[in-house]
Amino acid sequence: MMRPGAIWRELVKNLLRKPVTVLYPAERMAIPYAVRGKPVFEPSTCIGCMMCVRDCPSEAVKIEKLAEKTFACTFYLDRCIYCGQCAESCPRKSITMTHDYELACIDKSVLKEYKKGAPQQPK
Amino acid sequence: MSERMILPIGPQHPLLKEPTHFKFTLEGEKIVDADIRLGYNHRGIEKACEERTYLQDLYMVERICGICSFVHSTNFAQATEDILKVEIPQRAKYLRVIVGELERIHSHLLWLGVAGHEIGFDTLFMLSWRDREIVQDLLEIITGNRVNYSFNTIGGVRKDLSKEEIDQTIKGLKVLEEQTKYFADVATKETTFIGRVAGVGYLPKEVALSHCAVGPTARGSGVDIDVRRDLPYAAYGEIPFNVITSDRGDVLGRTIVRVGETLEAINIVRYAIEHLPSGPITAKVPRKVQPGEAFSRYEAPRGEAVLYARANGTEKPDRIKVRAPTLANLASVRHTLLNQTVADIPIIVAAIDPCLSCTDRTSVILKQDGSPKTEEIDWAELRKRSLISKPLK
Amino acid sequence: MVIELAKILVFPGLVFLFAYAMFAQWLDRKLYARMQNRVGPRFIQPLADIVKLFSKETIIPKSVDPVLFRILPYFAFAAVATSFLFLPIMDSPITSIDGDLVIVAYLLTIPTLVLSLSGWVSATPYSIIGGIRCLSQLFSYEVPYFLSLLTPALMLGTWNINEISKGLPGMIVAHPIYILPVAVAFMVGIIALQGKLERKPFDIADAETEIVAGPFTEYSGRLFGIFRLSLDMEMIVGVSLLVAVFLGGVYPFSGALAIVSYLVKTIFVLFILAYIKTAVARIKINQMIDFGWMVLAPLSLLGILLVVLLHMGGIL
Numbered sequence: 095m096m097r098p099g100a101i102w103r104e105l106v107k108n109l110l111r112k113p114v115t116v117l118y119p120a121e122r123m124a125i126p127y128a129v130r131g132k133p134v135f136e137p138s139t140c141i142g143c144m145m146c147v148r149d150c151p152s153e154a155v156k157i158e159k160l161a162e163k164t165f166a167c168t169f170y171l172d173r174c175i176y177c178g179q180c181a182e183s184c185p186r187k188s189i190t191m192t193h194d195y196e197l198a199c200i201d202k203s204v205l206k207e208y209k210k211g212a213p214q215q216p217k
Numbered sequence: 218m219s220e221r222m223i224l225p226i227g228p229q230h231p232l233l234k235e236p237t238h239f240k241f242t243l244e245g246e247k248i249v250d251a252d253i254r255l256g257y258n259h260r261g262i263e264k265a266c267e268e269r270t271y272l273q274d275l276y277m278v279e280r281i282c283g284i285c286s287f288v289h290s291t292n293f294a295q296a297t298e299d300i301l302k303v304e305i306p307q308r309a310k311y312l313r314v315i316v317g318e319l320e321r322i323h324s325h326l327l328w329l330g331v332a333g334h335e336i337g338f339d340t341l342f343m344l345s346w347r348d349r350e351i352v353q354d355l356l357e358i359i360t361g362n363r364v365n366y367s368f369n370t371i372g373g374v375r376k377d378l379s380k381e382e383i384d385q386t387i388k389g390l391k392v393l394e395e396q397t398k399y400f401a402d403v404a405t406k407e408t409t410f411i412g413r414v415a416g417v418g419y420l421p422k423e424v425a426l427s428h429c430a431v432g433p434t435a436r437g438s439g440v441d442i443d444v445r446r447d448l449p450y451a452a453y454g455e456i457p458f459n460v461i462t463s464d465r466g467d468v469l470g471r472t473i474v475r476v477g478e479t480l481e482a483i484n485i486v487r488y489a490i491e492h493l494p495s496g497p498i499t500a501k502v503p504r505k506v507q508p509g510e511a512f513s514r515y516e517a518p519r520g521e522a523v524l525y526a527r528a529n530g531t532e533k534p535d536r537i538k539v540r541a542p543t544l545a546n547l548a549s550v551r552h553t554l555l556n557q558t559v560a561d562i563p564i565i566v567a568a569i570d571p572c573l574s575c576t577d578r579t580s581v582i583l584k585q586d587g588s589p590k591t592e593e594i595d596w597a598e599l600r601k602r603s604l605i606s607k608p609l610k
Numbered sequence: 611m612v613i614e615l616a617k618i619l620v621f622p623g624l625v626f627l628f629a630y631a632m633f634a635q636w637l638d639r640k641l642y643a644r645m646q647n648r649v650g651p652r653f654i655q656p657l658a659d660i661v662k663l664f665s666k667e668t669i670i671p672k673s674v675d676p677v678l679f680r681i682l683p684y685f686a687f688a689a690v691a692t693s694f695l696f697l698p699i700m701d702s703p704i705t706s707i708d709g710d711l712v713i714v715a716y717l718l719t720i721p722t723l724v725l726s727l728s729g730w731v732s733a734t735p736y737s738i739i740g741g742i743r744c745l746s747q748l749f750s751y752e753v754p755y756f757l758s759l760l761t762p763a764l765m766l767g768t769w770n771i772n773e774i775s776k777g778l779p780g781m782i783v784a785h786p787i788y789i790l791p792v793a794v795a796f797m798v799g800i801i802a803l804q805g806k807l808e809r810k811p812f813d814i815a816d817a818e819t820e821i822v823a824g825p826f827t828e829y830s831g832r833l834f835g836i837f838r839l840s841l842d843m844e845m846i847v848g849v850s851l852l853v854a855v856f857l858g859g860v861y862p863f864s865g866a867l868a869i870v871s872y873l874v875k876t877i878f879v880l881f882i883l884a885y886i887k888t889a890v891a892r893i894k895i896n897q898m899i900d901f902g903w904m905v906l907a908p909l910s911l912l913g914i915l916l917v918v919l920l921h922m923g924g925i926l
Contacts, residue, residue, distance in 0.1 A: 099889035100406040104344055104399070105645040113649045114347055126354075128361035128376060151269065151276035177276050177367040182375060224735045232819045246739075246895065335819045337810055337892025343646035409811050409891040559739060560894040563819040 130178045131194040135167035137211025140188040146180035155180050155189075158210075166210030172202050221249070224559065228257045232335065232563045235573040239566070243559065251554040253547060258574040266537040271297055271371055271506060274534060278524070279365050281539060282575040284327060287320045288517040289539060289575075290369040292524035295450060297371050299511035300528050303502055307494040309373035310452040314489045315386075316360060316368050317451070317515075318482040322393065323352045324518035325479040328570045329400060332472065335563035336413040341403065348396040355389045358382050373499035383490055394483050401476045414468040418553040418565035421466055428549040431542050432520020433478065434569045437471035439464040444516040455492075458485050468568045478518075505532055517542050519570045541575035614704075622699035622869075624691055631842040632656045634849070634880055641884040656842070660835055668831030673733045682728045683829075683836035689720035690843045697850040698775050698859045700868050709769040714851055715756055718806065721844050722748050725815065728837075729825030740824025743895055744808075744815040750902025751805035751812070754798050757910035761795035762855050764917045771851070775859025782858075791916035796856040798910040800879065803848045804886055805898070807841065811890040812898055849879045 116123055142165050146155045154174040158166045167189075181189045197205065222243045228236035236257035242250035262281055266274045279290040291313055298305060326349040333341030353363045359382055360366035368374055378386075404410060420430065425438040435442055443460040445453040461477035463470035506528040513524045520542030529535040546569040553565050617623055635656040643650025670676055696703050696710040707713075722744060729741020763769055765788060766777045782788050805812035816824035823829075829837060853859060853875045860868035893901070 096406055096408045096411055098408040099886075100408075100410075101340055101344075101403045101889055105340070105885070105888055108645050108647045109641075111647070113644065114350075114647050115649045117649070126358040126361070128358060128382075130361050130367075148270070149272050151273040175276060175365075175367075176362075178361070178375075179272065179276070179367070182370075222735060222738075224739070231822055333891070337813060337817060337819070338890070339810075340646050340888050341891075343648060347647055407891065409893050412893055412897055413891055558894060558896070560814070560817065560820055 125193050125195070129193055129195065130176045130191040132171060132192050132197060132207070133169055133174065133176075133178075133180060133189050134192055135169070135207075135209045136188045136190070137165060137167070137209060139186045140165045140167070140211065141186055143185060145183040145185065146189055149179050149183040151175060151177060151179065160210060164211045166208065169207040171197055171205040171207055220244070226562065232566065233573075234331075235571070237571075237573045239562075241554075241559075241562070246558040246560070248554055248557050248559070248562070251551050253551060255547070255573065256577055259577045260574065263537050263539060263578065266534060268533060270504070270532045271534065272504075274537065275369060275371065276365075276367060278537070278539065279367065279369075282541065282572055283364055284324050284572060285320060285517045285519065285522070285575075286365045287316055287368065288515050288522050289524065290366075291317065291451070292513045292515045292522055292539075293526065293537070294369045294371050295515070296511040296513040296524050296526040297506060297528075297534075298502070299513065300506055300509040300526065301371075301502055303372055303500050305373045305500050306497045307452070308377075308496045309498045309500075311489050311493050312374045312378060312498065313369070313451045314453060314456065315378070315486050315493075316356070316366060316374075318485045318489070319352055319356050319359070321482045321518045322397075322479050322486075323349055323356065324570070325475045325482075326352065326397070326400075328475055328518075328567075329404070329472070331570075332414075332468075332564060332567050333410075335567045336410070338407075338410055338413075341400070341410070345400055348393065348400075351389050351393055351396075355386050358385055370499060372502040373497070375499070377498050378490075378493070383493075386486070386490060390483050390486060394480065397476065397479050397483070401480070404472055404476060411469065413561075413564060414472060415465075416467050416469075417557065417561050418468045418568055419466050420549055420553050422464075424552055425466075425549060428552060429545050430520075430549045431545045432517065433471050433474045434520060434546045434549060436460070436462045437468075437474045438466040442521075444514050444521050448514055450513070450515065452489065456485055456488050458488075468564055471568050505530065506534070519543060519572060520546060539575075539578075541572060543569065543572045543576040544578075547571070547576065617704050618695065623695065623704060626699070627691065627694050627843055627846060628839070630876075631839070631846045632660070634846055634876075635842045637877065637880055638845075638884050638887075641881065642888055645885070645888045660839060663835030663838065664832050666831040668833050669828075671732070671734075671828050674731050674828065678731050679728070679828075680833065682724050682731065683833045683840065686721040686724040687836050687840040687843075689717045689724075690840045690847055693717035694843070694847050694850070696771055697847065698772050698854050699850070699872055701860065701864055703772055706770060706772045711759060711763055711769045711771050711774070711855070714771065714847070715759060718844065718847065718851075719748070719752065721840055722806065725825045725837075728829070729815075732825065732828035734828060736821040736823070736827045737825050739821050740815050740827070743821075744825060746895055747805060747808075747812065747814055747898060750899040751802040751906065754902060754906035754910040755802035755806060757907065757914060758795040758799040758802065759851075759855055761791050761910070761913040761917055764914060764921075765791070771854050772859075775854040775861070778856075779858040779861040785920075787920060788917075791913040791920070792856055794909060794916065795913040796852065798906050798913065799852050799856060800882055801886070802902075802906060803852060804883060805902070806848060807845050807883075809883065810887045811893045813892055814895050814898060817892055845880075845883075846876070849876050849883070852879055 142157060142159055144157055147157055152173045152175050154170045156168040160166050178191045181191050224241040224243050227233050227238040238254040240252040241248050262277060266277055269277060275290055275293055278293045279286045281289045326345050330342040330345040356366060357363050359378060360368040420438045422439045425435045425440050439462055441460060441462050446460055458481055461474050461481060463473045508528055508530045510527040515522045522542050523540040525538040526534055527536040550569060557565060636651060636653055640650040670679060693714045695705050696714050726741040726744035729737040729744060762774050762778055766774050768774060808815050816826060826834060826837060857875050860871045863871045
C-alpha cells in the first residue's frame with residue numbers, strides 16, 4: 095500500500111527524543127581502542143634500521159643518527175596519514191600509535207614532532 | 218515546444234558531489250540529448266604507484282575512493298599476492314569479508330541518503346546517514362578508522378578481531394538490520410518517493426549488457442552478475458548468500474537491489490563472524506616481487522572493480538591500472554537520461570552511485586579551437602615526466 | 611493618525627510581521643531539524659541570516675535589466691506587507707473592507723508572479739527554468755486555493771475576512787454539520803499553501819539539486835535578502851489567512867488575550883506545514899499539476915458542493 099508520509103513513525107519518535115548530534119568540543123565520543131592517533135618515538139630501543147622510513151607511505155618519518163646507538167626521530171604530522179605502518183614495521187616497537195587525534199592547529203609548521211635519545215653513557 | 222535550450226550542469230553544481238560536466242539539450246523540460254565530460258579530477262594515482270614500494274602503494278590505492286577504499290586496497294593486495302603466489306591465512310580471508318561487507322552496508326546507506334537528497338527527501342537523507350554512523354563506528358572499532366581503514370596488508374590483514382569487538386559488531390548489526398528494514402519499508406511505501414523513482418531512468422537488460430553496466434546498476438536491470446559468486450575471492454566461496462536482482466530496470470529497481478544487498482551484507486557479516494576460523498592473520502611475504510602480472514576483480518558496492526598489476530622484480534610495481542565501477546556504469550547513464558525530464562537528472566545520475574574522482578584517469582586539455590592538444594611520447598618519456606622528480610621535505 | 615501609523619508600521623503591522631516571520635522561520639527550521647533528529651538552528655539564526663544578506667555585496671549580472679532586477683524584490687515585499695493589514699491579529703484587523711478576502715488572495719499571488727518574472731529577467735538557464743516552473747505551478751495550486759477560501763465565504767455569505775473569522779465559530783457551534791466542508795477546505799487550503807510557499811513537496815521552482823536556486827540563482831546580497839524576507843512573511847500571511855478563514859481567527863478570546871489564541875492557532879498550522887515538509891519528497895512538475903487538478907481541485911469543489919447542499923437542505 096502506497097501512502098504519503100510513510101516515514102511518520104520515525105518523525106514522531108524523533109520529536110520526543112534528543113538529537114543524536116554530538117556537540118563536539120563540549121561532548122566527546124569514546125575512542126575505540128583501535129584508533130590510531132599521533133605516533134610517538136621511544137629513543138632508547140631504536141636500533142636505526144630505518145624500516146619505518148622505508149615503509150612510510152607519505153615520507154613522514156625521519157630518523158637521524160646523532161651518535162653511536164643514539165637516534166633522533168622527526169614525525170612530520172602534517173604529512174602523516176596515521177596508518178600506523180611505521181609502528182608495525184618497527185622490529186623493536188620503538189614507534190607506537192597513541193589515541194591523541196586532536197592535532198588541528200593554524201600553523202602547519204607546528205605539526206612536527208622531534209625527539210632525540212640521550213647519548214649513552216659508556217659503561 | 219520545439220525551441221531547444223542547453224542546460225549545463227557542472228563542474229560545480231549542487232547536484233554533483235564531485236566535479237564532472239553534463240551538457241543537456243532540452244526541449245521544454247524534456248532531455249533530448251546529453252553529453253558527459255569527465256576528467257576534472259585526475260590525480261595521477263596510477264603513476265604515483267610506480268615510484269612507491271608495494272607496501273606504500275597499498276595506502277596509495279586505498280585513497281582512490283573515499284567510500285569504497287577497502288575495495289581498492291584489497292584488490293591491490295590480491296593482485297600482489299597473486300604474483301607472489303602466496304596463499305593468505307583463512308582467518309584473514311574472513312576478516313576481509315567482514316570489513317568488505319561492512320563497507321558495503323555503509324556505502325549503500327550512504328547512497329540511499331544521497332538518493333533521498335537528490336529528490337528532495339532530506340529526511341530520508343538525514344535518517345539514513347544517522348544510522349550509517351553505526352556502521353562507521355563499527356568500522357572504527359574493527360579497523361581503527363572510519364574511512365581509509367588501513368586494514369589490509371600484503372599477505373593478510375593487519376589487525377585481529379577481539380571477542381569484545383565481535384560483541385559490539387553483533388549488537389550494532391541488530392540495530393542496523395532493524396533500521397534498514399524500516400528504510401526498505403519507507404522506500405517501497407512512500408508515495409512521493411515512488412513517484413520520483415518508479416519508471417525513471419529505465420535501463421533495459423540488453424542495453425545494460427551492451428553498455429557493460431556492472432553492480433547494482435546491472436542487477437537492477439535483471440542482469441544476474443556478481444563477482445562474489447561468479448569468481449569468489451577471499452572467503453566468499455564458503456559463505457552462502459543471495460544475489461539480489463530486480464527486473465524493473467528503473468531507479469526503483471536499483472533502490473530495491475541496494476537495500477536488499479544491505480540486508481544480505483548484514484547476514485554475510487553475521488555468518489562470517491560465527492564461522493571465523495582461528496589461526497594467524499598474516500602470511501610472510503618478501504619485499505621484492507618477482508616479475509609477473511596479475512588481474513584482480515572485486516565486487517565493490519558500486520559494481521565490479523578491476524585492478525591490473527605488473528611487477529618487474531623490484532620493490533616497486535611496473536604498472537598499476539585500476540578500473541573503478543563508475544567508469545563501466547557511466548556509459549549507461551546517457552541512455553537512461555534520454556527522454557526524461559530535467560527533474561529526473563539528479564536521481565538518474567545518482568542512481569549509478571557515481572564516484573567520479575575514482576574514475577578519472579586522464580585529463581584532456583582542449584585548444585582554443587576545440588581540438589585536443591596531442592603530442593606523441595613514448596613509455597619511458599611518459600614515465601620520466603610523470604614521476605615526482607624531487608623528494609618531499 | 612499617529613496611532614494608525616503606529617499600528618501599520620509597528621504592531622500589529624510591519625515590525626510584528628517581521629518579528630513573527632523570523633520566529634516562524636526559526637520554528638519551522640527547528641521542527642524540521644528535530645524531526646530529522648538534528649539539533650537545528652539557534653533562535654537568533656534567521657535574523658542573523660537576514661542581517662548577513664543585507665550586509666553582503668549585491669551583484670547584478672551584466673545580462674539583466676538592472677532596473678527590473680532591482681525593483682522586483684520590493685514588489686513582493688510590498689504585496690505581502692500590505693496583505694497583512696487585512697488579517698485579524700488582534701480583535702479586528704487594521705483595515706477591513708468588504709471583499710478583502712479577494713484582495714488578500716490576489717496580493718498573495720504577486721510574490722509568485724514576481725518570482726517567475728525575476729527568473730525571466732535573470733536570463734540564465736537555471737532561472738528561466740525556475741521561472742517557467744513557478745508559473746506552471748501557480749496554475750495548479752491557485753485554483754484549489756481560491757476555491758477552498760470560497761467555502762467559508764459561501765457559508766457565511768460574506769467576502770470580509772474579519773466577518774468570516776467572527777462568524778464561523780458561532781455557525782459551527784449552532785450547526786456542527788458545517789464542520790465537514792470547513793475541514794475539507796482547510797485540508798485543501800493547507801496543501802495549496804504549501805505549494806504557494808514553495809515548500810516540500812512543491813519546492814519545484816527552486817529545487818536545489820536540479821536548478822540550483824531557480825529564479826533566485828542570480829540574486830545576491832540585499833535584493834536576495836528582501837526576497838527571502840518577503841517569502842518568510844508570506845508564510846505568516848498565508849498561515850494567518852488560513853487561521854482567520856478556517857479556524858475562527860482569534861476565537862474564543864477577545865481584547866488583549868486575542869493575540870494568544872492567534873499565536874496558538876498559527877503555531878498549530880505552522881507545525882502541520884513543517885510536518886508535511888519533513889515527511890515527503892519533492893514531486894515533479896507534471897505530478898504537481900496532475901495532483902492539483904485531479905485531487906485538490908475536485909476536493910475543494912466538494913467542499914463548496916457540501917456547503918451548497920447544506921444551504922439547500924435548509925439547515926440555515
